[in-house]
Amino acid sequence: MVNKDKRIRIITGHYGSGKSEVAVNYVVQLRKETEDKVALADLDVVNVYFRSRERKEEMKAMGIHPIDSSVDAPSLDLPAVSAEVTTPMNDKSYQYVIDLGGDKVGARVIARFRGSIPDDEYDLFFVVNANRERTQTAEEVMEYIDEIEAASQLKVTGLINNTHMLKATTVEDVLKGQEVSREVSKARNIPIKYVACLREVANQLPEGLEGEILPIDLYMRDDWMM
Known part of the structure; x- marks a missing residue:
C-alpha cells in the first residue's frame, strides 16, 4: 500500500x-489508493531520455497533476526549476511524488527546497538496479547513496529493488538485486520498501521477499523498444 508512505x-x-x-x-x-489530490514532479534535470514529464497528458487523464522544471537544460549545473514544485510540498492536501535526478547534480536540485520538506513528511527512496554499473555491489550502492544524501541534504529512508534487463528481465535478475539490497539494508539499517519488476515477472517471484511487490507497466518505453 503506497499510500502508507510519507x-x-x-x-x-x-x-x-x-x-x-x-x-x-x-x-x-497511489492515485488508485487515495482520494487526496496527487501530484508528480519531474525534477530529473540530468537524464534527457525517458523522463516522466513525457507522460504529462496521460497523467492528467488519470487525475494526477504533473509538474516539471521550467526549462529543458540538463547540462546546466543548477537549472531553473518551476516554483510550482513547492506548492504540493506546502499544501498538505496533496500526496506528492518527485522523480529526482540520480547523481550529485540532480540531487542538488532538491536541496534548494529543503526548507519546505519537513523531516517527518518525506521518504527518499533509492532505486537499486544491480545490473547497472556503479550499483552492482552493496559497497557501490552505499557509496552512491552517500553522494545523493550529501548533495540533497536528505536521508535515504527506503530501498526499491528494481534490478532489470528491460523486457528480458528474469526472476534471477530480481533475486540478484534483492541480495544486494539486503546487504545494503543490513549495513545501513535502511528497509527494502518495494520490489519492482514487470508484472509478468512479479507473478513468478517466490513468497517471503522483503519489501512489497510493485508490479511495473512500461509507461516510459514504446512497445518496440527492448
Whole structure:
C-alpha cells in the first residue's frame, strides 16, 4: 500500500536504474489508493531520455497533476526549476511524488527546497538496479547513496529493488538485486520498501521477499523498444 508512505515521496537512483518508470508506476498506484489530490514532479534535470514529464497528458487523464522544471537544460549545473514544485510540498492536501535526478547534480536540485520538506513528511527512496554499473555491489550502492544524501541534504529512508534487463528481465535478475539490497539494508539499517519488476515477472517471484511487490507497466518505453 503506497499510500502508507510519507506524504512527500522522492524517488532517485543511478542512470539506468529505471527510477522514472518506478516513479510513474508508483504515482499511478497511489492515485488508485487515495482520494487526496496527487501530484508528480519531474525534477530529473540530468537524464534527457525517458523522463516522466513525457507522460504529462496521460497523467492528467488519470487525475494526477504533473509538474516539471521550467526549462529543458540538463547540462546546466543548477537549472531553473518551476516554483510550482513547492506548492504540493506546502499544501498538505496533496500526496506528492518527485522523480529526482540520480547523481550529485540532480540531487542538488532538491536541496534548494529543503526548507519546505519537513523531516517527518518525506521518504527518499533509492532505486537499486544491480545490473547497472556503479550499483552492482552493496559497497557501490552505499557509496552512491552517500553522494545523493550529501548533495540533497536528505536521508535515504527506503530501498526499491528494481534490478532489470528491460523486457528480458528474469526472476534471477530480481533475486540478484534483492541480495544486494539486503546487504545494503543490513549495513545501513535502511528497509527494502518495494520490489519492482514487470508484472509478468512479479507473478513468478517466490513468497517471503522483503519489501512489497510493485508490479511495473512500461509507461516510459514504446512497445518496440527492448
